[in-house]
Amino acid sequence: MGATKQDVGSALARRLGAQLELTPAEMDALDTLEARPRVILRGRAIDGSGQPGFYVLRSGWAASGISLADGRRQIACIHLPGDLLGMLDHTRGAGVDVLSALTDVEVGTIDRGALARLFEAHPRLGALLLLQAHRERLSLNDRLAAVGRTDAKARLAGLILDLASRQRALDPSLGATMPMPLTQEEIGDALGLTAVHVNRMMRQLAEAGLIARGTGASITLCQEDRLAELSGFVDRANAIETDWLPAPRG
Amino acid sequence: MGATKQDVGSALARRLGAQLELTPAEMDALDTLEARPRVILRGRAIDGSGQPGFYVLRSGWAASGISLADGRRQIACIHLPGDLLGMLDHTRGAGVDVLSALTDVEVGTIDRGALARLFEAHPRLGALLLLQAHRERLSLNDRLAAVGRTDAKARLAGLILDLASRQRALDPSLGATMPMPLTQEEIGDALGLTAVHVNRMMRQLAEAGLIARGTGASITLCQEDRLAELSGFVDRANAIETDWLPAPRG
DNA sequence: CGTCACCTTGAATAATTTCAATCGACGTGG
DNA sequence: CCACGTCGATTGAAATTATTCAAGGTGACG
Numbered sequence: 001m002g003a004t005k006q007d008v009g010s011a012l013a014r015r016l017g018a019q020l021e022l023t024p025a026e027m028d029a030l031d032t033l034e035a036r037p038r039v040i041l042r043g044r045a046i047d048g049s050g051q052p053g054f055y056v057l058r059s060g061w062a063a064s065g066i067s068l069a070d071g072r073r074q075i076a077c078i079h080l081p082g083d084l085l086g087m088l089d090h091t092r093g094a095g096v097d098v099l100s101a102l103t104d105v106e107v108g109t110i111d112r113g114a115l116a117r118l119f120e121a122h123p124r125l126g127a128l129l130l131l132q133a134h135r136e137r138l139s140l141n142d143r144l145a146a147v148g149r150t151d152a153k154a155r156l157a158g159l160i161l162d163l164a165s166r167q168r169a170l171d172p173s174l175g176a177t178m179p180m181p182l183t184q185e186e187i188g189d190a191l192g193l194t195a196v197h198v199n200r201m202m203r204q205l206a207e208a209g210l211i212a213r214g215t216g217a218s219i220t221l222c223q224e225d226r227l228a229e230l231s232g233f234v235d236r237a238n239a240i241e242t243d244w245l246p247a248p249r250g
Numbered sequence: 251m252g253a254t255k256q257d258v259g260s261a262l263a264r265r266l267g268a269q270l271e272l273t274p275a276e277m278d279a280l281d282t283l284e285a286r287p288r289v290i291l292r293g294r295a296i297d298g299s300g301q302p303g304f305y306v307l308r309s310g311w312a313a314s315g316i317s318l319a320d321g322r323r324q325i326a327c328i329h330l331p332g333d334l335l336g337m338l339d340h341t342r343g344a345g346v347d348v349l350s351a352l353t354d355v356e357v358g359t360i361d362r363g364a365l366a367r368l369f370e371a372h373p374r375l376g377a378l379l380l381l382q383a384h385r386e387r388l389s390l391n392d393r394l395a396a397v398g399r400t401d402a403k404a405r406l407a408g409l410i411l412d413l414a415s416r417q418r419a420l421d422p423s424l425g426a427t428m429p430m431p432l433t434q435e436e437i438g439d440a441l442g443l444t445a446v447h448v449n450r451m452m453r454q455l456a457e458a459g460l461i462a463r464g465t466g467a468s469i470t471l472c473q474e475d476r477l478a479e480l481s482g483f484v485d486r487a488n489a490i491e492t493d494w495l496p497a498p499r500g
Numbered sequence: 501c502g503t504c505a506c507c508t509t510g511a512a513t514a515a516t517t518t519c520a521a522t523c524g525a526c527g528t529g530g
Numbered sequence: 531c532c533a534c535g536t537c538g539a540t541t542g543a544a545a546t547t548a549t550t551c552a553a554g555g556t557g558a559c560g
């Protein structure tokens with residue numbers, strides 16, 4: 001699960017461009033935003049600098065979340081390429097949000113100040129970043145509802161469907177089998193479960209024929225409809241309300 | 251617990267102004283943003299129109315969250331005056347986020363388009379809204395960590411401290427006793443617990459002398475330090491990173 | 501004075517964690 | 531090459547935690 005080849009262009013531009021037709025000037029602005037790509041090995045922290053920073057995930061998977069006093073942690077969000085990272089540390093000082101690499105990852109850095117210039121020069125992109133932020137909030141809402149109100153099996157099924165949907169959005173050629181690089185402990189950290197219990201639920205899903213576990217870090221969704229029914233999963237990958245945005249520039 | 255008198259000026263301007271010195275032009279822009287105040291009675295939905303809308307909570311408490319297929323719900327966020335509501339429906343279409351009035355509330359409406367003009371005319375306010383959004387994301391992270399990784403008593407203690415901290419930020423004169431208009435069922439919906447269990451935990455906290463339950467919809471925090479220790483609560487009401495923001499206009 | 505919403509309590513049940521082992525794969529140094 | 535240590539997956543049994551089910555109880559309000 002190393003960093004894959006995505007070395008050209010801006011991952012952020014690709015992400016935003018998938019939702020909205022960007023003007024050439026907007027694309028240029030996003031391209032120059034993303035600088036100094038850096039590779040971080042699996043399991044390492046992204047940005048241990050102590051200073052808040054903005055990053056764009058260019059390849060690989062990352063997790064953001066909180067570490068508790070007793071050493072346990074809660075993963076709030078599993079990030080795939082194109083996600084903007086590090087924003088939380090800008091709301092309350094560094095260290096609030098713990099970013100770690102779930103696979104080997106490549107991140108681009110966004111200079112302090114460059115983002116401010118983006119807001120000034122391209123109001124529409126600023127508003128789009130706001131939308132993007134609230135979209136992450138929405139997916140946190142979904143996660144919270146799953147953790148607070150559904151049992152372990154449903155949570156696991158929901159996570160699998162969520163990751164499947166998001167990976168397919170990035171790579172439409174994906175079929176029923178897809179990468180699943182998380183350890184069971186990491187899955188537990190995301191779902192508020194122990195690794196032991198994740199293991200049991202995974203076995204149950206496999207025994208029921210809903211999923212099949214590949215040998216490598218992969219998984220196959222055998223009966224998506226039943227997974228969806230089990231988890232109450234609703235795919236959010238549909239229309240976005242963009243008609244309130246400012247007019248583009250350039 | 252009716253709507254209190256806060257009929258002058260913009261609740262949003264007050265909120266943002268508490269974090270940052272606003273220029274007169276910025277304050278004007280925020281003032282004109284907030285229009286058509288409307289009162290909604292306790293228990294009612296805010297915005298059942300089916301159309302996404304932006305609202306500013308001017309007085310009272312509101313909840314945002316998700317309703318599950320089986321009729322249960324998960325409250326994701328408890329909103330106090332000054333909060334911006336309705337943004338989530340702009341990411342994925344109406345109905346994604348369920349807003350309801352926890353007390354009688356007064357909300358102001360923000361016109362579609364007015365927000366776009368704000369981004370164009372005042373990039374700094376746009377960026378500040380982005381910060382605000384990520385701050386809500388942070389508090390969702392905290393909530394998720396509580397629901398996923400701590401037991402019922404700790405969750406309850408944490409919620410009490412959170413609401414205390416946020417109410418004090420709005421009204422510095424508040425002491426140990428403060429409004430607590432939520433029913434135990436609503437508290438359960440926020441914490442991922444049943445009302446029955448909330449009741450038991452509340453009794454335990456009261457019997458241990460950590461809190462005292464007032465007769466009205468109020469609560470007294472008797473031993474905040476022990477509540478904090480119990481819940482691992484970290485108060486996020488400190489410095490905000492604003493030095494990356496664009497320069498103000500006006 | 502009845503009704504409704506909310507709070508309270510107990511007992512039985514179910515879900516999840518904790519504790520304790522074991523196993524396989526994999527890389528490392530001897 | 532092989533022993534060794536580590537990490538992750540796996541499984542069982544006991545202990546906890548929270549839910550469910552079932553009854554009251556209380557206060558506000560028409």
